[in-house]
Amino acid sequence: MSRPNFKLSTLAALLIAANAVYAQENTAPHRFEADNAGTSTAIQSVTVSGASRSTRTENKNSYTTSAMRTTTGLALSPKETPQSVSVITKTQLDDQNISRIEDALKTTTGVNVFRDSNRYRFQSRGFYINRIEEDGMAVTVSGSMLNTNADPHSQTDLAIYDHIEVVRGATGLTQGTGEPGGTINVVRKHPTAKTQANIDVSTDRFGTVRGVGDVSGSLNAAQTVRGRAVVVGERSNSFKDVVDGKKQVFYGILEADAGENTKISAGMLWQNENSTPDRYGVPMAEGGGDAGFSRKTFLGASWNVEKARKRNLFAEVEHYFNDDWKLSGKINYTKSDYMTEWAALGNTNLNYAGLPANGLMAVSGRATRMDNYGSQFGIQANLVGKYNVFNRKHDLFLTLNHTRETLHAHWRQHADTTVYDAYNFKHDIVRPDFETGPYRFLETEDYTLTSQGVAAGTRFHILDNLHLIAGTRWTHWKSDYHDIYSANGNAPTYDENLKTKSRFVPYAGLTFDLNKTHSLYASYTQIFNPHLSAKDAEGKPLTPMTGTNFELGWKADWFNDGKLNTSLALFHIIQKNRSVSSADRSPITGRYFSIPLGRVQSHGFDAEISGSLNEAWKIFAGYTFNTSRYRATEGSRAYYQEGANFNSWTPKHMLRLYTSYRLSFAGKKWTVGGGVSAQSKSGNLYMNTEQRGYAVWNANVQYDISKNAKLSLIGSNLTDKRYFENNRTRSRGINNFFGEPRNVTLKFNYKF
Numbered sequence: 001m002s003r004p005n006f007k008l009s010t011l012a013a014l015l016i017a018a019n020a021v022y023a024q025e026n027t028a029p030h031r032f033e034a035d036n037a038g039t040s041t042a043i044q045s046v047t048v049s050g051a052s053r054s055t056r057t058e059n060k061n062s063y064t065t066s067a068m069r070t071t072t073g074l075a076l077s078p079k080e081t082p083q084s085v086s087v088i089t090k091t092q093l094d095d096q097n098i099s100r101i102e103d104a105l106k107t108t109t110g111v112n113v114f115r116d117s118n119r120y121r122f123q124s125r126g127f128y129i130n131r132i133e134e135d136g137m138a139v140t141v142s143g144s145m146l147n148t149n150a151d152p153h154s155q156t157d158l159a160i161y162d163h164i165e166v167v168r169g170a171t172g173l174t175q176g177t178g179e180p181g182g183t184i185n186v187v188r189k190h191p192t193a194k195t196q197a198n199i200d201v202s203t204d205r206f207g208t209v210r211g212v213g214d215v216s217g218s219l220n221a222a223q224t225v226r227g228r229a230v231v232v233g234e235r236s237n238s239f240k241d242v243v244d245g246k247k248q249v250f251y252g253i254l255e256a257d258a259g260e261n262t263k264i265s266a267g268m269l270w271q272n273e274n275s276t277p278d279r280y281g282v283p284m285a286e287g288g289g290d291a292g293f294s295r296k297t298f299l300g301a302s303w304n305v306e307k308a309r310k311r312n313l314f315a316e317v318e319h320y321f322n323d324d325w326k327l328s329g330k331i332n333y334t335k336s337d338y339m340t341e342w343a344a345l346g347n348t349n350l351n352y353a354g355l356p357a358n359g360l361m362a363v364s365g366r367a368t369r370m371d372n373y374g375s376q377f378g379i380q381a382n383l384v385g386k387y388n389v390f391n392r393k394h395d396l397f398l399t400l401n402h403t404r405e406t407l408h409a410h411w412r413q414h415a416d417t418t419v420y421d422a423y424n425f426k427h428d429i430v431r432p433d434f435e436t437g438p439y440r441f442l443e444t445e446d447y448t449l450t451s452q453g454v455a456a457g458t459r460f461h462i463l464d465n466l467h468l469i470a471g472t473r474w475t476h477w478k479s480d481y482h483d484i485y486s487a488n489g490n491a492p493t494y495d496e497n498l499k500t501k502s503r504f505v506p507y508a509g510l511t512f513d514l515n516k517t518h519s520l521y522a523s524y525t526q527i528f529n530p531h532l533s534a535k536d537a538e539g540k541p542l543t544p545m546t547g548t549n550f551e552l553g554w555k556a557d558w559f560n561d562g563k564l565n566t567s568l569a570l571f572h573i574i575q576k577n578r579s580v581s582s583a584d585r586s587p588i589t590g591r592y593f594s595i596p597l598g599r600v601q602s603h604g605f606d607a608e609i610s611g612s613l614n615e616a617w618k619i620f621a622g623y624t625f626n627t628s629r630y631r632a633t634e635g636s637r638a639y640y641q642e643g644a645n646f647n648s649w650t651p652k653h654m655l656r657l658y659t660s661y662r663l664s665f666a667g668k669k670w671t672v673g674g675g676v677s678a679q680s681k682s683g684n685l686y687m688n689t690e691q692r693g694y695a696v697w698n699a700n701v702q703y704d705i706s707k708n709a710k711l712s713l714i715g716s717n718l719t720d721k722r723y724f725e726n727n728r729t730r731s732r733g734i735n736n737f738f739g740e741p742r743n744v745t746l747k748f749n750y751k752f
Contacts, residue, residue, distance in 0.1 A: 063612070268311075284689060474504050506526055
C-alpha cells in the first residue's frame with residue numbers, strides 16, 4: 001500500500017486555496033503592529049484578536065508575557081493554555097546577564113540542564129527536550145541527533161532573541177516527533193517602527209569581555225519598511241585554566257508592509273565560535289568521593305580546540321484577510337560546520353574505582369578529531385482564525401510543514417594511554433598527526449531526517465467560561481542512516497538503516513474559568529518518537545515509542561491584565577514501546593533484534609508565579625517535584641530493571657527563584673534583585689556517583705545613571721558553593737564538571 005506523499009507543491013496549493021476562500025470576506029483595513037513603540041495611529045486602531053495578539057516582551061519590563069504560541073499555534077495567554085508553560089523574558093535575561101540558552105533554562109521551572117560531553121542537554125519531567133522551535137519552526141536541539149559528539153549544530157547567542165517559551169509535557173501537536181519532555185521556542189527580535197539603539201558592554205571576574213550592539217527602526221518616513229541589526233563580540237575566559245574562547249555574531253532582519261494587510265520579512269544570522277573544550281572534567285577519588293582538585297583544574301591537552309560555524313537564512317509572509325483571519329508562510333535554512341580536536345586524562349571503564357592517592361592517571365585511551373557538518377531546512381504554513389457556530393465565535397488553526405535535516409560526521413582517533421600525574425598536570429599530551437594512521441578508531445556517519453506534517457484543531461467555546469481545545473497531527477517521518485566503522489585497523493563494517501513511519505497523534509485540553517481571575521484545566525497530549533536503529537525479528541523498523549501526558553491544573557491571572565500569573569500542575573507521563581534487546585537471534589535475519597516492550601512512567605507537579613506584584617516589584621518562582629521509574633525491565637544491569645529510577649540525574653526537587661525591586665528613594669534610580677537555584681540530590685545512569693543537594697544564590701544591583709545609561713553589578717554563586725553539574729554519564733573516571741565558582745560581572749548599558 002502506497003504511503004501519503006506530502007510535497008511542497010501541496011503546501012503552495014493550500015495557501016492559494018485559502019487565499020481564494022477568504023479574500024471574499026469583509027476585510028477591514030489592517031496595518032501591522034510594528035515591534036514595540038512608535039506605531040502609527042492606523043496601526044493602533046486595529047482590534048487585537050487571536051490572530052494578531054503580540055507575544056513580544058522587549059521594553060515591557062516584565063517577568064511574564066500576555067500570550068504564547070508554542071502549544072497550538074494560537075496566541076493564548078498562560079491562563080488560556082491547558083498545559084504547564086513558562087516564559088523567560090528579555091527583562092529576565094538582561095537582569096541576570098544571560099547570553100546562553102543553557103544558562104537561561106537553568107532559571108526556569110522544571111528544566112534539568114545537564115552536561116553531555118562538551119555540550120548541554122535539556123530534560124523536563126524525566127524526558128529529553130530534543131526539539132526546539134525558532135519562531136515556531138521546529139528543528140532538532142543541538143546535541144540530540146545521533147551521538148552528541150557527531151552533531152554539528154550549535155546554540156545561537158541569545159542577543160538576537162526577544163524571549164524563550166517553554167512547554168512541559170508532550171507537544172505532538174506542534175512537534176510531530178520527539179520525547180514527551182516538552183518544547184522550547186526561541187522568538188527572534190523584530191524591527192521597531194521607532195528608531196532605537198542599544199549598547200551593552202560587560203566584563204566579569206574571570207576576564208570575559210562582551211559587547212552587544214542593537215540598532216532598529218524605520219527606513220522610510222511612512223514606517224512601512226523597517227530593519228534591525230544585532231552585533232555581538234565576545235572574548236571568554238573560563239574559571240578553568242587554559243579554557244577560553246571567542247565568539248562573533250551578526251543578525252539582520254528587514255520587514256516591509258506590502259499594503260495594509262500583508263507583511264514580508266527576511267533575515268540572516270552569521271555566527272562563529274572558537275573555544276577550548278573540556279571533554280571529561282575531573283575524576284573522583286577512590287571510593288567515589290571528591291578528589292580535591294581545584295575548580296580551575298583542566299585535564300585536557302593545550303592543543304584542544306573546537307570551532308563552530310552557523311549560517312541561517314529565514315523569511316516570512318503574513319497576510320490578514322480581516323481582523324479574525326491570518327495566513328502566514330515561513331521558510332528557514334541553517335548550515336552548520338563543526339571541527340574539534342581533543343585529548344584528556346580520564347578512565348571510561350565503569351568499574352574504575354577512582355583516582356588513587358598518588359594521582360596517576362592515563363589519557364583516556366584516545367586522541368580525537370571530528371569534522372562534522374549539517375543542514376536544517378524547513379517550510380511551514382499557518383492559518384488561524386475565527387468562525388461562528390451556535391451563535392459563538394470559535395478559534396481554528398491549521399499548520400502544514402516540511403523539514404529536512406542532514407548530518408555528516410567523520411571521526412578519527414589515535415590511541416594514547418600515556419600516564420600523567422593528574423595533580424601536577426601540564427597539559428602536555430602529544431598531538432598526533434590526524435591526517436595519517438594507524439587509527440584506533442575511524443568512522444563516517446551520514447544521517448538524513450525528513451518529515452512532513454499536518455496539524456489542525458479548534459478552540460471551541462462551549463460556554464462563556466468553558467473552552468475545549470481539540471486537535472490532531474499527522475506526521476510522515478523518514479530517516480536514512482549510513483555508517484562505515486573501522487577499529488584498530490580491522491576491515492570496515494557497514495550499517496544502513498532506512499525507515500519510514502506515519503502516525504496521527506491526538507490533543508485535547510479543557511479549561512474552565514471559575515471567574516475572571518482563576519481557571520481549572522485538564523489536558524491529554526501525545527507524541528511519538530521513532531527508534532533510530534532498532535529492528536524487529538523480521539528486520540523491519542520497530543514500532544515507535546509513544547509518550548502520553550495527562551495533566552490537571554489551576555491557573556490565575558491576578559490583575560486580569562496578564563501582568564501576574566500563577567499556576568499549579570499535576571502530571572503523569574507514560575512512555576511505551578521502548579526498545580528491549582532480545583537474548584536470541586532472529587530465525588529470519590540471523591541477527592539479534594529488539595522488542596517494543598519497554599515502559600517507563602513519570603509523575604509529579606509544577607508550581608509557578610511570574611510577573612509583577614506592583615510597578616516596582618517583579619518576581620519569578622518555580623518549583624517542581626518529579627519522580628520516574630521503569631515499569632518493565634529493559635536490560636540486565638541493575639539500573640535498567642523494573643522499578644529502578646529511570647532518570648536519577650534529574651533531581652526530585654527543583655526550585656528556581658528570582659525577584660527584582662526598584663527602590664522608591666534617590667529618584668527611583670536604584671534596583672536590587674536576587675534569587676536562588678536549588679535542587680535535591682542527583683545521581684547518574686550507573687548509580688555509582690552522587691551529588692548532594694545544593695543551592696546557588698545570585699543577585700544584581702542596577703543604577704540608572706541617566707535616562708539613557710545604566711550600570712549593573714551582577715553576582716552569581718554568592719556563597720561560592722562547590723558542586724558538580726548534573727550529568728547523565730558521570731562516573732568515577734570521567735564527566736565530573738565543577739559548577740562555576742563565585743563570579744561578579746560589571747555591565748554598562750546605553751540606549752539612544
